[in-house]
Amino acid sequence: MSSASQHYRLNDDLLGPVLAILDDFQDPYLAKGLVSAGLVTKLDIEGTRLQLGLCYPYPCQSQYRDTVMAVTKRLATLDAIEEVECEIDFQVAAVSAIANVDPLPNIKQVIAVASGKGGVGKSTTSVNLALALASEGARVGILDADIYGPSIPIMLGVTDFKPVSPDGKMMTAATAHGITAQSIGFMLNDEEAAVWRGPMAAGALAQLINETSWPELDYLVIDMPPGTGDIQLTLSQKVPVSGAVVVTTPQDIALADAKKGVNMFQKVHIPVLGIVENMSFHQCSECGHKEHPFGQQGGAKMAERYNVPLLGELPLQLNIREDVDKGAPTVVSDSDSHVANIYRDIARKVGAQLALVQAQPAVSISISDDE
Incomplete structure (x- = not known):
């Protein structure tokens, strides 16, 4: 759903469990897991620190802190992860319900x-x-x-x-x-x-x-x-x-x-x-x-x-x-x-x-x- 590109750099043993935890976390407004909704844009790891990137297709910055805390708590259950660094962005796609009308500039x-x-x-x-x-x-x-x-x-x-x-x-x-x-x-x-x-x-x-x-x-x-x-x-x-x-x-x-x-x-x-x-x-x-x-x-x-x-x-x-x-x-x-x-x-x-x-x-x- 998100138009942001994805960048995953985790080994296979860790990637599966991380994606499973992230997709188990349901976004309350999209009614989908973070992976299914296309919100996960980055997964990288340096030592035991996981770098996570999320990009939402709707504005919700007042919810960012709660999301980071909840996701971090769940990911911390994995032995290979001791710290989570999370970056959250928001990007709106151009959407029109009318196909034969030109978009408005800007x-x-x-x-x-x-x-x-x-x-x-x-x-x-x-x-x-x-x-x-x-x-x-x-x-x-x-x-x-x-x-x-x-x-x-x-x-x-x-x-x-x-x-x-x-x-x-x-x-x-x-x-x-x-x-x-x-x-x-x-x-x-x-x-x-x-x-x-x-x-x-x-x-x-x-x-x-x-x-x-x-x-x-x-x-x-x-x-x-x-x-x-x-x-x-x-x-x-x-x-x-x-x-x-x-x-x-x-x-x-x-x-x-x-x-x-x-x-x-x-x-x-x-x-x-x-x-x-x-x-x-x-x-x-x-x-x-x-x-x-x-x-x-x-x-x-x-x-x-x-x-x-x-x-x-x-x-x-x-x-x-x-x-x-x-x-x-x-x-x-x-x-x-x-x-x-x-x-x-x-x-x-x-x-x-x-x-x-x-x-x-x-x-x-x-x-x-x-x-």
């Missing part, structure tokens, strides 16, 4: 974050997912594709940014909290509305993507507008999307619309990487009691129905909203919190799911304009 993978209806926390999920991927070691950008209601400038605290075009062809993007951001909101004055028909909005999205001077990125997260209209179809026709994340709440009306989003992506052969359920529960800060004001298990049942992962369940919590309103989302403003850890877990799952779909062939699709 961008390896594109993640669409969508919902069937508004008000379910899609933009909050998008920005925290982007920041969580970055905190795990990836180079990340975010595109605010909600042409009619751009919110990423506020959520990232860069409302004063205005793109410029030094060469008259490409626009600059903002930088906030270590990620790159572009939004139609940067080009509108305060309280100014983008009053466009569907094709105009879809054209604006294509322009934002193709005429932004993106740096080298492992992931571009696209915060989609709600619904399944022109902008979504433009995305599937003209952007090399790698996979989609669908956001919902547990209530029936949100689930009904989220199912339409899943069906849309399946129709255009874009893999659904999983479901994120927002506002899953409210936990009393005094006694810890959990309540489910919008219902229970909706996201889990939806994920089971469509045979996709439930990526995470996020609580209905005041500070999540307050953090984005202040321009410092929870992943950066309260990085050690339980909520930030949920977002990082979602990020690792999304990255791993993208790695797992690499082996699947991209699909050529064509959608007529009147469809």
